[in-house]
Amino acid sequence: MSNQGFENILNIDAQTPSLESYKFSWFDWFCLWYPPGWLILFNRHWQHYHADPDGWNWWEYLLFLLPGGFYLAMLSRWLRLGFRAPRKEIGEFEPKYQQAFRDEILAPIVKYYFQGELQQIENLPATEPLIVAMNHAGMSFPWDFITLAYLLSQEKGWTVQPLAGLSLFEHPWVIWWLPPGWSRVLGGVRAKLNDFEGAIQQRKIVLYAPEGLRGPQKGWHRRYQLEKFDVSFMQLSDRYQVPIVPVICIGNESLHPWTRNLKKLQSLFKLPFLPLSPLMLLLLLFPSMGVWAMKTRLRYFIQPVEQNIIDGENKERAIVYQQAQTLREKMQMHINQLRGTV
Template identity: 70%
Template sequence: MDYKQDKLNYKFSWFDWFCLWYPPGWLILFNRHWQKYHADPDGWNWLEYILFLIPAGFYLALLIRWLRLGCSFPIQQNREFNPNYQQAFRQEILAPIAKYYFRGELNQVENLPETAPLIVAINHAGMSFPWDFLVLAYLLGEKRNWTVQPLAGISLFEHPWMIWWLPPGWSKVLGGVRAELDDFADAVSHRIILLYAPEGIRGPGKGWFSRYQLETFHPSFISLSDRYQIPISPVVCLGSEFLHPWAINIRKVGKIFGLPFLPISFLMPIFALFPSMGVWAMKTRLSYYIQPVCFPENSANTNHTNAYRRAQELKENMQKQIFELIKKYVKN
């Protein structure tokens, strides 16, 4: 399908608004939009969508779909990033979620560069689907008309739960880059706008009680910034800690299920009844504070020790900004 000709072809109906405000329906939003633009014979159908909305109905829907597919997994397809579909998804699905649910806002926009390429480095929290990433990608796209590609955890691409939840290839088609060093380096070499969390999976996995404490920054983004002479735009996000509040990470159990983290909170019994809520998060205001740009150094002077030191200096500066912003909110 020609995405450009069918721009805004997906009309946000009363049923979509219902799904937006009824948490088990978020998975329906994602899949219905995909099916508007892609042939998806293995995807969810209307009977199964309705089952999402009732307690424990997802399990019956999963069984029905599994039987419908001949007791097998959905067919894996080799799909590539499509910026036109990313734009359609951004305008038709992300826009109402970012504006009316997460109320995303960019602050200190004067620090945001005008042109690409760029590595956007953001603190990462929430212990949930990466909404802090998706909303920032939406806001940057709207502000600068950029095509933003986020570096995403491998589990977002290939974990069996994700393959059943979302269409195979969904993350890649939307621009996700696998969080592996070779894929990271290849993406940076193509001089794109890359959205990156230097804390890695440790960020969302740190849990509620360490929500404002940044984890160690991996130095790879500093080395790649120097190698390809690409500036880094640090962004501090507040509000992501409330995406899944009061959650703690049960690491050992998470490893059994092959999950990067396993959040346990008062919401988990509800998630058990409505597994389609896995892409949902609590309503919060996601506020982004753009910090001054960090320019690359001469790549000839870059080594692991130097890159690590500079990565931790950036972490300390962002940590300072987080604490100052929190104090400001407390006073107000």
């Protein structure tokens, strides 16, 4: 973006996608520093590369920055669109846009805010495809997943596609927060068995949370205590001869600390989780902070490939289940050891 005057910095012409790389203006750096502005960064970057006539405008972005202003911005956008919600679009994965978003938006967040680090990288295999299985936590926007995908792409040049909860694709609130098809365009794979299997069949590198939503849902009082593992990743690993690389993340439990999940309200609003914490007052005043998280240091410890899982046999579900829980116990032991040393 050019720096020719205040209006040029804030106003975005969404009619013609730009082919030039996105450059941070002072306003973008301010948004990076000011938590309610992270959602602005996501949308401004999207509008730089995609025509989005239904997207937010500069006046609504300014309202994001004020206490309670997001609600006025949402009303303004609803009126501007003729009393309707933004159009839903089903986009396809765009590797080039994923790379642009990674290099231009994620890089400063991962480097300066989450201080992401890969440890024990000698355990990363040289070949693809892979299922990268990680302890997912934090009860927040999936920054532990996003940061690991970024670090793996920087280290190995891989295109990593996270298996993402359905709410990031389908929830009514998401179409107001994020651009149309944003999660899918950036490489997200819907957390449905058919979609997961399709990604494995296409020999992709899939980032996966074996605990499912039970991981982030467990809350602060059970931090770093792994929940029961699902078995689908073991079954697909065996069926398609795809190695599993376990990764342990230390620091992700602090993305939204001191939380308890309000299960009844979570179910009522059809959300993956609804955290109760001291941060909730800020989130009510600044709903755009839904993509923000507390500053923490995310460290990822790559474990050796689980070779014993890949033996080409069709196993009974009970045997696969036992293998999944054995892997969970092994990862839990490593988590306990790492927490005592880092």
